[in-house]
Amino acid sequence: MIFDLTGEQEMIQHMTRDFAERHLKPAAEELDRTKAFPFENLKRLAQLGLMGMNISTDYGGSEVGVVAYSIVITEIGKACAATGVTTSVTNMVAEVIQEFATDAIKKEHLPKICDGTYPAGSFALTEPSAGSDAASIRATAVRDGNGYRINGTKTMITSGEHSGVTVVWAVTDKSARKGKGISAFVVERGREGFKVGKNEEKLGQRASTTNELIFEDCWVPDENLLGKEGDGFKIAMMELDGGRIGIGSLALGIGLAAIDYATDYAKNREQFGRSISNFQAIQWMIADTYTELEAARFLVLRAAYLKENGRKFTKEASMAKVFASEAARRATIRSVQMLGGYGYTKDYPVERFLRDVIVTTLYEGTSEVQRMVIAREILRGG
Amino acid sequence: MDIIVCIKRVPETAEADLVIDASKKAIDTDGLVFSINEWDNYAVEAAIQLKESVGGTITVISVGPEENNEVLRRALAMGADEALRLTDPAFEGSDAYAMAKILAAAVKDIPHDLILTGVQADDDGFGAVGVALAQMLGLPYAALVTDIQLDGETLTVHRELEGGLEEVDTLKLPALLTIQTGINEPRYVSIMGIRRVARKEIGVKGAGDLGLSEEAVGAKGSLSRIEELFFPPVGEGAEIIEGTMDEKTEALVKILKERGGIA
Numbered sequence A: 001m002i003f004d005l006t007g008e009q010e011m012i013q014h015m016t017r018d019f020a021e022r023h024l025k026p027a028a029e030e031l032d033r034t035k036a037f038p039f040e041n042l043k044r045l046a047q048l049g050l051m052g053m054n055i056s057t058d059y060g061g062s063e064v065g066v067v068a069y070s071i072v073i074t075e076i077g078k079a080c081a082a083t084g085v086t087t088s089v090t091n092m093v094a095e096v097i098q099e100f101a102t103d104a105i106k107k108e109h110l111p112k113i114c115d116g117t118y119p120a121g122s123f124a125l126t127e128p129s130a131g132s133d134a135a136s137i138r139a140t141a142v143r144d145g146n147g148y149r150i151n152g153t154k155t156m157i158t159s160g161e162h163s164g165v166t167v168v169w170a171v172t173d174k175s176a177r178k179g180k181g182i183s184a185f186v187v188e189r190g191r192e193g194f195k196v197g198k199n200e201e202k203l204g205q206r207a208s209t210t211n212e213l214i215f216e217d218c219w220v221p222d223e224n225l226l227g228k229e230g231d232g233f234k235i236a237m238m239e240l241d242g243g244r245i246g247i248g249s250l251a252l253g254i255g256l257a258a259i260d261y262a263t264d265y266a267k268n269r270e271q272f273g274r275s276i277s278n279f280q281a282i283q284w285m286i287a288d289t290y291t292e293l294e295a296a297r298f299l300v301l302r303a304a305y306l307k308e309n310g311r312k313f314t315k316e317a318s319m320a321k322v323f324a325s326e327a328a329r330r331a332t333i334r335s336v337q338m339l340g341g342y343g344y345t346k347d348y349p350v351e352r353f354l355r356d357v358i359v360t361t362l363y364e365g366t367s368e369v370q371r372m373v374i375a376r377e378i379l380r381g382g
Numbered sequence B: 001m002d003i004i005v006c007i008k009r010v011p012e013t014a015e016a017d018l019v020i021d022a023s024k025k026a027i028d029t030d031g032l033v034f035s036i037n038e039w040d041n042y043a044v045e046a047a048i049q050l051k052e053s054v055g056g057t058i059t060v061i062s063v064g065p066e067e068n069n070e071v072l073r074r075a076l077a078m079g080a081d082e083a084l085r086l087t088d089p090a091f092e093g094s095d096a097y098a099m100a101k102i103l104a105a106a107v108k109d110i111p112h113d114l115i116l117t118g119v120q121a122d123d124d125g126f127g128a129v130g131v132a133l134a135q136m137l138g139l140p141y142a143a144l145v146t147d148i149q150l151d152g153e154t155l156t157v158h159r160e161l162e163g164g165l166e167e168v169d170t171l172k173l174p175a176l177l178t179i180q181t182g183i184n185e186p187r188y189v190s191i192m193g194i195r196r197v198a199r200k201e202i203g204v205k206g207a208g209d210l211g212l213s214e215e216a217v218g219a220k221g222s223l224s225r226i227e228e229l230f231f232p233p234v235g236e237g238a239e240i241i242e243g244t245m246d247e248k249t250e251a252l253v254k255i256l257k258e259r260g261g262i263a
Helices: A007-034 A039-047 A066-079 A081-100 A103-114 A232-268 A280-308 A314-344 A350-361 A367-379 B038-054 B066-078 B096-107 B129-137 B191-197 B245-258
Strands: A120-124 A140-143 A147-158 A163-171 A182-188 A194-199 A210-221 B002-006 B009-011 B034-036 B057-063 B082-086 B114-118 B141-151 B154-160 B166-172 B175-179 B203-205
Touching: A007 A039, A007 A066, A007 A081, A007 A350, A007 B066, A007 B191, A039 A081, A066 A081, A066 A232, A066 A280, A081 A103, A081 A120, A081 A147, A081 A163, A081 A182, A081 A232, A081 A350, A103 A163, A103 A182, A120 A147, A147 A163, A147 A182, A163 A210, A163 A232, A182 A210, A182 A232, A232 A280, A232 A314, A232 A350, A280 A314, A314 A350, A314 A367, B002 B038, B002 B129, B009 B066, B034 B038, B034 B066, B038 B057, B038 B066, B038 B114, B038 B141, B038 B175, B057 B066, B057 B096, B066 B082, B066 B191, B082 B096, B096 B129, B114 B129, B129 B141, B129 B175, B141 B166, B154 B175
Parallel strands: A120 A163, B002 B057, B002 B114, B057 B082, B082 B203, B114 B175, B141 B175
Antiparallel strands: A140 A147, A140 A163, A147 A210, A163 A182, A194 A210, B009 B034, B141 B154, B154 B166
């Protein structure tokens, strides 16, 4: 059993850390305050090969594997969570297109995702009345000529307004059993009938936009269909499994950023005549947090390893996601506690880490959905 | 133009809590993160920019154990063509002079029009290897270089001097320059670059391959040796600035201005 990264993975980790510390970390506070979308840094990440990490070099990807993807998202997450989630989702959009799209669509869009021509990509699954119960979506796609006409409203769509391409799920067969009549489509930015609604005012990860998307008789040609008609739910599940590795990796990064900061603070903060790191109360918070995050790291990397090697990883990805996001949430709460009143102010970054981490137990499947998936897989004998 | 860049792998010490080891002559490097010496990174970038404008090859050389392959491979991923690692138990304990001898022996076998080094190393900070190497090779050199212009066989370089002075020199190739930080903006290696060089062979040479006797290198071949390493005692008269962050910043800026630290 080998716990070491490969030389290549280590180089990618160093490169990303180096870039993130110089360009992403210094920008994070202002991005949180202004909600400005990090166009320039996303473009630079693409140029470094970080937007198509599991995309074939034939389409401009860097084809470097899922473990490397996980490491990269953790490093970006340590520096700027909003940039991290955008990178994570954009990579997954590229993966889904590579896996299920027609050649023409792949050739058209994958190079533009990989080289940063598109600032981001997005997934439009969630609707106002279909969150955790994704199979209950109501958006429809009706055959019309050599294509489909999409109608419906999507909500909470990460990077919706800045995406070059959006994968949209809609019901194509209303008479089919629940989950069976759904199909997925690639919808390009600017298509007639595709409108961007509000950008949510959020607690954290504020520079990542979270949009309402409205489809009003939005027509797409046949070639924009992903897979076959009715494959939509399967595609969504595949995306979510992979996406959970990304979100677990991101949460890990946020948790590490918080506890690294708080530990450094504790070493230098004096009360009662000595460094507060001498107190067992602080030491136990440090010990527990690093232990939990280390466990999270191994769960995340193992899920990534399984996926990279073409093995089943649904259960492991859910375990990694729920554990990493909850461990990271505990890490940020303890970090605020370690800084005391200062931790509650915007003079220090730990309150931002706390706000940024909360959504990691919500999106890409809530913690409750992860537990549902894990239990289902176990009870099924998986 | 064929360029050789000499690079060093050093521990990152700027923000680390350093511990002096039992010998009292070195720091304990356990747990420290190592990377390419900052000055050398600028030297690699300078070489790549020259290659991009006039063509040629870049060879990067580093003295040290297998771990040094990390910094060599990083330089390859940035755009260097060949990498060479010099390693031998006999090299242990070399000072800047002995180190320059090792490098001189290696570069003699490699065609070169220009040799670049960093001004100094993050860890030892002697700032001597580059200029000693130039002397041994009989090359014209310029230290603390902040700008390079190439016109045929002539280099025009800017050097950073004390008190904000800048000097302009011309040198005939072949020459050696020691590169100052800030001369350029070193590129990040891309994943594509990392993948391109993942399996590239890194050459290795020892004392014997370089025709160096054991007496010529290491502690025996050195002119200086480290006697002791210690943290300076905490001085008197430190002024602690109190107040809110804004007040502290304002007070600090005022002091720095008064004492000529900033304009």
